[in-house]
Amino acid sequence: MLRRTSIREIKGPGGALQVRPEDEAAADLAMLIEGETSGRPLPVVLAEFGRSRSTYYEKLRRFREQGLSGLLARPPGPRGPWRRPMAVVQFIVTARLKEPERSAAAIADDLARQGHAVSVRSVERTLSQFGLTRPPRTAPPRSPSPRD
DSSP states (O other): OOOOOSOEEEEETTEEEEEOTTOHHHHHHHHHHHHHHSOSOHHHHHHHHTOOHHHHHHHHHHHHHHGGGGGSOOOSSOOSOOSSOHHHHHHHHHHHHHOTTOOHHHHHHHHHHTTOOOOHHHHHHHHHHTTOOOOOOOOOOOOOOTTO
C-alpha cells in the first residue's frame, strides 16, 4: 500500500478543505471527488493519488453501495458468518466421541447427507480445535524375511 505523505485538498469554488495524509478514508474520498467531478483525465488523477484503476473502481463501488463507511479500512479475516454453524460443530464432535475411529471424510459424508456442505478439511479443523485428532496410523512392523 502506498503511503500518502503530501497534504491533499478538496477544492471548490469557495475554497479548499485540507485532508490529513494519514487519513486513508478521507484521502480516498478526495480521490473519488477529484476523479468524478474535476473533468481531468482519470489516469492523471490516479497518478496524483498513487492508485491503480482497479483500486479506484473498487473504492467507487464500495462508496456507492455503503457511503463513507465503505472507504474505511477493514481488518482482514472473514466478513460473513462462520462457515461451521454450531449444529455442524456439535455433530462433528459427537460423531468423533461416539466412534473415535471414524474418519473426517466419513463425518463430512454424513453431514452432506443431512444437507450441510462441509469440506473434509473443515471437519479436520473442527476436530483439531477440540483436541479430537487421532495420531497418524503407522504401518505395522514388518517381520523379518527368511533372507534377513
